[in-house]
Amino acid sequence: MNSTSETVNNSFATTLQDLIEYPSSGILSKVVVKDNNSQYSLLCLAAGTKIDEHTSTRNALVTVVEGTGNLNLEGKDIALAPGVIVFMAANAPHAVTAKENLAFTLALSEHLPAKKGVSQQTIDIVKSTAPVLKEHGQKITTRMYEIMFHAYPEVKSQFDMSAQTNGTQPARLANAVYSYAAHIDDLERLRSMVDKIAHRHVQTHVLPEQYPIVGECLLKAIKDVLGDAATAEVMTAWTEAYQALAEVFINREQEIYQTTKVADQN
Numbered sequence: 001m002n003s004t005s006e007t008v009n010n011s012f013a014t015t016l017q018d019l020i021e022y023p024s025s026g027i028l029s030k031v032v033v034k035d036n037n038s039q040y041s042l043l044c045l046a047a048g049t050k051i052d053e054h055t056s057t058r059n060a061l062v063t064v065v066e067g068t069g070n071l072n073l074e075g076k077d078i079a080l081a082p083g084v085i086v087f088m089a090a091n092a093p094h095a096v097t098a099k100e101n102l103a104f105t106l107a108l109s110e111h112l113p114a115k116k117g118v119s120q121q122t123i124d125i126v127k128s129t130a131p132v133l134k135e136h137g138q139k140i141t142t143r144m145y146e147i148m149f150h151a152y153p154e155v156k157s158q159f160d161m162s163a164q165t166n167g168t169q170p171a172r173l174a175n176a177v178y179s180y181a182a183h184i185d186d187l188e189r190l191r192s193m194v195d196k197i198a199h200r201h202v203q204t205h206v207l208p209e210q211y212p213i214v215g216e217c218l219l220k221a222i223k224d225v226l227g228d229a230a231t232a233e234v235m236t237a238w239t240e241a242y243q244a245l246a247e248v249f250i251n252r253e254q255e256i257y258q259t260t261k262v263a264d265q266n
């Protein structure tokens with residue numbers, strides 16, 4: 001699969017027909033333009049090509065440019081012909097078959113609410129705390145669990161306490177918090193990490209209303225461990241940043257809970 005891409009620093013115009021190029025078999029994919037929130041590609045499928053059923057974690061809009069084929073979306077067949085557009089919600093299973101040479105554009109749009117509500121000042125401050133979080137991360141998260149299990153003992157039953165005692169869970173949380181601080185302005189890089197954690201959260205029945213508890217305890221732990229280095233500015237920035245991260249997890253977990261419910265019903 002080939003790929004060329006344009007940056008979005010400069011405006012440009014092009015003609016899709018000029019970009020169409022069919023391989024002798026399979027798919028040729030060209031990224032026409034992308035930025036942090038979206039990616040617009042042209043896919044050219046040789047006649048007879050099949051893309052097996054898969055999902056995307058991003059919303060996708062397909063626009064057929066030329067050729068014919070079939071798109072199976074969530075079990076329903078849609079005939080593809082020039083001018084047909086199909087919106088595929090994130091995580092919707094889909095498969096494509098090209099009857100003839102088939103070219104379509106695929107616009108993927110950001111599904112994570114990246115940076116939503118987080119000010120540039122917060123981003124700068126949180127990023128500046130990344131080195132100190134790398135150094136003291138595990139101390140902070142160990143302290144965070146200590147505070148949480150003391151103040152909210154009811155959450156204990158959700159945790160594997162051996163992973164607390166041997167330090168693996170505090171280490172995982174420390175790594176997640178550090179990664180977030182380092183990439184708060186590019187959540188796309190954290191997609192697979194967020195996904196893995198969100199699945200674990202769903203397995204352990206984490207609920208949206210529990211996020212303020214973890215937030216409160218994490219912020220207290222940051223203050224306890226960093227002392228004077230955790231200035232009022234740092235604390236305000238982390239309060240805002242934590243809320244944004246909590247929202248990312250809550251949204252992703254809601255999707256996973258819904259998918260699980262649908263799977264249970266079938």
Ligand code: HEM
Nearest residue numbers: 158159160163172173176197200204206210211214245246
């Ligand atoms: C933004 C906030 C949060 C972050 C960054 C975070 C991070 C993590 C990470 C990195 C893991 C390990 C995942 C793995 O197994 O690889 C995890 C697991 C877990 N988290 Fe969270 N978490 C957050 C919020 C919460 C909340 C609100 C709860 C609710 C009490 C929670 C409860 C759990 C539980 C029960 C596990 C499984 C731990 C185990 O296996 O013992 N987390 N979390």
